[in-house]
Amino acid sequence: MNRLIDIFSFSEDFPLIFTQANFWIFFAVIYFIYAIVYSKKSLRSAYLFAISLLFYYKTSGLFIGILLFSTVNDFFLGRAIYKSRSVLVQKTLVAISVIINLGTLCYFKYAYFFTESYNFLFQTDYEVINYLAQWTNTWSGVDYFTVDKIILPVGISFYTFQTISYSVDIYRKQIKPLTSIIDFGFFVSFFPQLVAGPIVRAADFVPQIRKEITITKKDFGQATFMILKGLIKKMLFADYIAANFMDRVFDVPEMFSGFTNIMAMFGYSLQIYGDFSGYTDIAIGLALLMGYKLPVNFNSPYKAIHCGDFWRRWHISLSSWLKDYLYIPIGGNRNGSIFSYTFILIFTFLGVFAISDYSIALLAASGIGAMLIITLFSPRLAWHFNRNVNIMITMLVGGLWHGASWKFVIWGGLNGIGIVAYKYWRKISPYEESKAWYVLLWRIALTFVFITFTRIYFRGNSMDHIDRFYQQIVTNMDWPNALAVLWEYRMVFIVMLLGYITHWLPYRTKGWIENAFIKSNMLVKAVVVIAVAIVCYQTYAADFQPFIYFQF
Template structure:
């Protein structure tokens, strides 16, 4: 029957149209999920099963058969973590831990870095190996790190493993954060499974603020600015003047923030509506007055993960100043490599690691001096940190070192600042949205809290009306071609 055939085509995986929070299909998916979730809201096991089934289907719609990797990962780490917890012999416990680490890292390396290492071997002349056709499973970097932190925490006896496999599969596959994070710790999430589902006005207001704000940042600002300006600059920097390239870098800094933080906000907001509190992943990072502060505000779940499971195990700051600087550099190199199999990402991480080490030295030296004007000193720190981060974004986004250096060369040797008025008038909508984006970024936290409070005070019909009007608004202004989230590739 044509109806059933059309329905099947909609429900099955479509490589050209993966499910996203900002896709039309997600509205139907979320509506069906809400209906089923409300039917079992008073039953803990029912909530677990409904959420897990919908999460696995969500992941299937995003990456087809690779949903099996999430299930396999859950089986392996559920079993190993329980074995580690029951085992008393330290040697066996450590062996099981390393087995878990090898399986998780091995799976990540195979899918994400195999062709990168093949390319290195071929470049060194050590072989003529044909690159393999390997598709990167969406979200593998995120749920691999969640698996690792869970097993390591069990090994450290900081948490007890769950008794029910479905609880662990629920935690790992939780669809709001499955594909792009935040990287959630089991210690923060799993205890919430046992709590009764209670949705108060604060949850409604906070969740709505995060979802609407995230959609605005992702769909209205990030997608439009990227497709109408940033991609033109980065596709071929040598064709543009230095002032255009510099503005393109400022635009990309806003794009990647709005793209990733917008998606994270939506994930946290949806989770809040479902009775789960996920820690924030961004805290207005471009307000940072030092690179150290930036990494406390940017991708907080990743930076804290790297601190707890890489930097501190390497020795942290416990083995002298030189070792601390080396540990910072190594940690950020790993963080850069986590983002992708590219020398650009490694260099990006290396620059940040070096900058963190220099910042430690600088802060120790400057601790002896009191700045004459603290406010002016902080503004200077914010401007310097922002431009350092923007410089690093060039290597993060450029397709190659050659493209990155071409953009830097244009800024340094062909700036042509007198063309600024012409550039601004050529892309009026882009720069208006950039202005709005940066203005919202620097708004005081108190302003956001007032808006959350007002949303929380709305009656049910008012909340539905606000959501409906906002979705209609997005449909009018969104780009014709949806932009895949930047962190999808990681």
């Protein structure tokens, strides 16, 4: 009984994480009650909204207030946008929604980034003060919140993008606003995907809120399979190799050879895929057990044959969101805009300045500026520039969405360069139309290596840390001891190899395995569940590791 009280009350010692037994006790209890109320639509929405708020409160404490603020704000703005007959008023209301949501996100996520960048650029020493906490303490008369630090609420990047898309889609007349704030709150806060996605569009989820719920035997089998697959990805392929190899290398890369650093990077590619897609698989499975379908967020991304193909397969809900709500509105591949040109100039200068010095940053920005001037006299160059500038902006913003640091911007920029470079290479490549297996293998391998090595900007703690990592590769590969490294960490590399083999299995084989599980009887399912649970909990790290994308 005491454990149940701990599970259903806020405690930093008992967070609800998919890989912990506490979460599954929590889910068993709320699912039992759900089985009683699910047929009553209004009660079902109210119940799941309440449970989702409890789940978020367990995860983030009083930051639940930010979630509720976002919910109430966009519910009423959405209704106002729909009722208004003035296009100007509608645009103004959409702008208010975007400004409030992005303003809230920037306050909690980017305050340090903007302040540090400003201090670095103008040699000032401003400090971040949590004015919201200061105001709350003053208003309440209790010093509950610390004012010298801004803490990032879990999942704010995900539910902020969902509420923005709701208002924009109403303006675009793609959906009608919900009439019940309970239904809208349920859409915003649905707990399986609340803290780490996938990002759910209102057009996809809202029609499901009032539908009749029917969970078939196939749905149950598929949901169970997705949950098991997600646990294996997270606990075996992500956490095990991280705790037993990669974390040690990334903590002090200069203590290991360049070869070991490279192997850690390949391990990290598997870890972050297993971690993030594992969460998504579990979220999809949990939602399906309750009769709701979430969008697919991954499609074997390491089978990609070029960088653009990778981003159509990786974090699909974010990539498609950025395409529909940023890339196309600023011009897509048709033309640039004043916003596009100004943005790329500023980011080029600040990005180069962050990793180099003022003179080089000024030179880089001047080069971009000169190119923009030349485009005024060269329609052909203008056409090429306009087709690619918005790709770069989208990828830079995508990088910044992942983290408030210039290293994430650089990571996004490198991926943007990869996409643009391929657009030109495919026009002259003699192998573009080839169906030969070795050509396909080469293209997959090249893309995978590029994606893997740009991820050091994603994983590295700082630019100095990244420099030390690459320095080991350049100056200290230590090939004579490579076999010794492979033998020392043989179990880790066996698990890595197994993870990549399962990832690169043909779709037909994966489908056969899934269908075999779905069609099996309950006894077989029970045996598989027990076996997976034993394997996962025998191989997990000494301490449970939170999902990587919780920090975004």
